Amino acid sequence: MAFANLIIDCWSLHPSKRPTAQSCERQVYWMDRSTPYSRSESSEILSARLLSSIAYMHIGHNRLGEAMDLLLRAMDIARSTKDEWATANAHERLGDIHRLRGEFSDAQESAVAARDIYARIGDQAGLANALYSLADVCRMRGDYSKAEESCVAARDIYARIGDQTGQANAVDVLGDIYCSRGELSKAEESFITARDIYAGIGYQAGLARAIYGLAEVYRLRGEYSKAEESCIAFRDIYARIGYTAGLAAAAYVLAEIYRSREEYMAAEEYYAAAREIYARIGDQAGLANIAHGMAEVHYKREEYSKAEEGFVAAQDIYAQIGDQSGLGNAVKSLGDVHYSRGEHSKAEESYLTARDIYVRIGDHGGTATAVAALGDLYQLREEYSKVEESYRALRDIYTQLEDENSLANATTKLAQLLTRQDNYAEAEQLYHGARSLYAKTGNKFSLADNLWLTGWLYANQKRYGEAESVVSESSTLFRELGLEERLLDCDDFLVAVKMEYSGPDS
Structure with missing residues (x-):
């Protein structure tokens, strides 16, 4: 399709619309190309490198089963012939398959194996590619610090050896990492650099x-x-180069945009358009994502039966294709449906199952969402020992991920729980720790809220002077944020505190 469109452009009646020779050369360079090979019984003599090349093409078209078979054969040949480069390349491609299937632990293991071999044989391009793959896997696992470290290392090698494509790929993944961490300005800068x-x-x-x-x-x-404008732009590019899956992805992203805007009818239309394309090309992962997205729309509308049906459908497809990450997400979402219906035992079962899936594949971010949901459920059921266990587990996860804002949120929740249990000493320590993190990350609202909660902690202990001091700080921040209701709450608190420590006769 891409080649056909290029030829049509070359035949344009208007010379100004015809591509230049340089443009033609670039476009042909990036087109898929196949390597001829025999399908006869003698195909076993093919080199491991050729088999890996063919497998790479299968991966590009989501034929993961065929790719896996070829790579396992390539690995056997490479090991028997002591071809270290081919062994590393097979590891790298196997990692791609595991990543696409949501098998993140296996994907990381493959990327590390490829990285180590490339480093040992001194292949800088291969080393950069392996580091790039490792960065993407670590990002998907929620291990953003390791992801950034590997990605920056890959980018620097690509720059040093003059590989502009690799450099752009690494910068693009850095954008994904920053986006996942909520650092949207850095993400935008990275994507613009990659785009250029x-x-x-x-x-x-x-x-x-x-x-x-x-x-x-x-x-x-x-x-x-701006999101819609960008979506239409990349959709048009995919249409031009004949990448059908990209057209489906564009429809899916448009659906997600409209769902975020709570324009659910428009979201359903684009989900349906994406589903039609995914069904036509046999993309089961895409169909599962659509089922999940449609179910989210039903959930937002409080159509819980339809939501449950959609999440179950997504769950079944994810299980069938071996996408463990998608499976965990669908099971977690089913838990949300049960929670909203008041079916707390079923919700707990779903959250525990999702947590176990995330732990098994090494998805730390997913594990955190499931543990947080369990904490909220136990809070509702007043099972405070389990609430405490959940919040402490969350703090451990966010500490490992170096996610300071989420760590501060979990720490604050734990401090609130301990305050209700009259464990004032540890609660005070936790509030102070969370406050330092909020100040570091510049989260002014959460910092103000933390000071407000600390004021109540002090008031409960009749430490009225300290209570007045921290709530005064909170009041100043709420005033800067323009939150009048919270400001009035602070004023009422301060009046009450002054009456307490001044005495009734003052």
Whole structure:
């Protein structure tokens, strides 16, 4: 399709619309190409490198089973012939398959194996590719610090050896990492840098991917017009190069944008459009994502029976194709449905199952969401020992992930619980720790709220002077944020505290 569109452009009646020779060369360079090989019984003599090359093409078209078979054969041949480069390459491609299936622990193991071999044989390009793959897996596991470290290392190697495509790919994944961490300004900067490099070298698929990233940044910021504009832009690129799955992805992202805007009818239309394409090309992962997205729409509408049906459908597809990450997400969402219905035992069962899936595949971010949901459920059921256990587990996860804002939130929740249990000493220590993190991350609202809660902690202990001091600080921050209701709460608190420590006769 991409080649056909290029030829049509070359035949344009208007010379100004015909691509230049340089543009033609660039576009042909990036087109898929196949390597001829025999399908006869003698195919076993094919080199491991050729088998890996063919497997790479299968991966690009989501034929993961065929790719896995070829890579296992390639691995056997490479090991028997002591071809270390081919062994590393097979590990790298196997990692791609595991990553696409949501098998993150296996994916990371494969990427590390490839990285170590490439480093040992001195292949800088291979080392950069393995580091890039490792970064992407660590990002998906929620291990953002390791992801960033590997990605920066890959980017620097690509820059040193003059590989602009690799450099753009690494910067693009850095954008994904920053986006996942909520650092949207850094994410936008990275995606723009990647976009400009891709445009300069004429890599249309990469250009579309970078614009896709920008669409996600704008969606998360609530800049829906810019998100929609970016989505249409990368959709048009995919249409031009004949990447059908990209058209489905564009429809899916548009549906997500409209769902975020609570324009559910428009979201359903785009989900349906994406589903039709995914069904036509046989993309089961895409169909599962659509089922999950549609179920989220029903959940928001409080149509819990339809939501449950959709999440179960997504769960079944994810299980069938071996996408453990998707499976965990669907089971977690089913738990949310049960929670909203008041079916607390079923909700707990779903959350525990999701947590176990996330733990098994090494998805720390997913584990945190399941543990947080369990904590909220136990809070509702007044099972405070389990609430405490959940919040302490959350703190451990966020400490490992170096997610300071989420760590501060979990710490504050634990401090609130301990305050209700009259464990004032530890609660005070936790509030102080959370406050330091909020100040560091610049989260002014949460910092103000933390000071307000600390004021109540002091008031409960009749430490009225300290209570007045921290709530005065809280009041100042709420005033700067323009939150009048919270400001009035602080004023009422301060009046009450002054009456307490001044005495009734003052």
